[in-house]
Amino acid sequence: MKKVPKAAVSLLLNYFVDDPLPKLPKLLTLAETLDRGHKRTNKIRRLREILMDENNNWHLFVKKLAEEVDPKCLKKLVECFFVNSMLDGIPLAHELSEKYDCNIPWVILMDPTTACNLSCVGCWAAEYGKNYNLSYEMLDSIIRQGKELGIHFYIFSGGEPLVRKKDILRLCRAHQDCYFFAFTNGTLVDDEFCQELRKLGNFALAFSIEGNREETDFRRGQGTYQKVIEAMDRMKAHKLFYGYSACYHRYNTENVVSDEFVDDMIARGCRYAWYFTYIPIGKSARTDLLVTPEQRAFMYKRIHEVRATKPLFAMDFWNDGQYAYGCVAGGKRYLHINAAGDVEPCAFIHYSNVNIHDVSLLDALRSPIFMAYRRRQPFNDNPLRPCPLLDNPEILVDMVKESGAKSTDMEAPEDVEELTAKTREAARKWAPVAEKIRPRPKAAQTAQGTETTQAATAQAAAQAAEQAAQASAQASHPSAEPPTPPSA
Secondary structure, three states: OOOOHHHHHHHHHHHHOOHHHHHHHHHHHHHHHHHHOOOOHHHHHHHHHHOOOOOOHHHHHHOOOOOOHHHHHHHHHHHHHHHHHHHHHHHHHHHHHHHHOOOOOOOEOOEEEEEOOOOOOOOOHHHOOOOOOOOOOHHHHHHHHHOOOOOOOOOOOOOOOHHHHHHHHHHHHHOOEEEEEEEOOOOOOOOOHHHHHEEEEEEEEEEEEEOOHHHHHHHOOOOOHHHHHHHHHHHOOOOOOEEEEEEEEOOOOOHHHHHHHHHHHOOOOOEEEEEEEEEOOOOOOOOHHHOOOOHHHHHHHHHHHHHHHOOOOEEEEEOOOHOOOOOHHHOOOEEEOOOOOEEEEEEOOOOOOOOOOOHHHHHHOOOOHHHHHHHHHOOOOOOOOOOOOOOOOHHHHHHHHOOOOEEOOOOOOOOOOHHOOOOOHHHHHHHHHHHHHHOOOOOHHHHOOOOHHHHHHHHHHHHHHHHHHHHHHHHOHHHHHOOOOOOO
């Protein structure tokens, strides 16, 4: 399969983003024509049936995108995220991964700063202060190095990344071939910032929210919920592409996936949702806030229901392991660089051998802790037990000790045995539940028609994209609330 010339891609996108729904049949017909080996013909045809069904939530999803998001933002989403990152980037990353015998990720998560304008209860970043920052030059260098490895997708966390919004916008201008994303508390989103986002098109946000007004303000401070809602309304008025992120724990799990909450987020313009479970990071973390096995199983089922019925692309960082073939950390799909420059396998695994100020990105990917991840992935044959900390703590202990990685926690370095002692009981209780509900083989799913759900459709689309990319490569987180995700 030869790469489609960039000029042709640009012309196709210019044609499609202007009133896309009527043009979908032509686009899908073109996809069938290009699928000369007929490896994805059935998936393309099934996608056609779903997208053209006016009663299907996928159809409504596309309709809302077309009506509510600026065409330039849609074009940059497709051009930078799907074409540059997935179709072009993934094959190069696969090729170089084999060449250098190391994992090369699809996305890099990095913290421009530990500074934040809020001090959310339980957020580990809230304890770090304002002393750590990655300079613009270093952020730019990481991106330039990443592009050489096929990485065109970059996520900002923190701290509150928009404390550094001028530098982030500068990065978006300098790298118009990349797609950027940030987890934010939303309080720094003003009209001027929205105008810049619309001009650039290649930067999206996920607003951190804990549920309703009472739940959010308890954790983040009085009035924060209203500021987040105002930021969403402002983003919607400027026709921007955005979503929300939520950390679920024992006391809010059912609320953050309720029909009332999800429907409200959709009505406010959110097109996607990232769900993160509570992880007891830090020496003062409370283990009683970990979700119960029953709650985790509920989330697994509920996220599938949301994807099957709502015009929202919802993702669960832990429970979607079946679609990522296990843990995505350690450079397999992503890595984390904190504001001090420590290169970590995961934003929740604060151990490292190297600092980006001292080594290249490629050398960091070949450091001992990353190679330990590579040798052991997947950590479990049950995709619902993907995480080395939450589900397989004994493996994390082995990898940290074997690699000699040091704790990079900025507040209180934590021995890996201390860390994993807080998750071992949860892992033990989850194992039999995960075994009962583990996904059946794809053939069984198809036989029962589960491919009619949005989740299965999303999976098929993702698999098709990666298969296409591979083919191209061959041819050429009460008073002590949980920490937030590694974000605002």
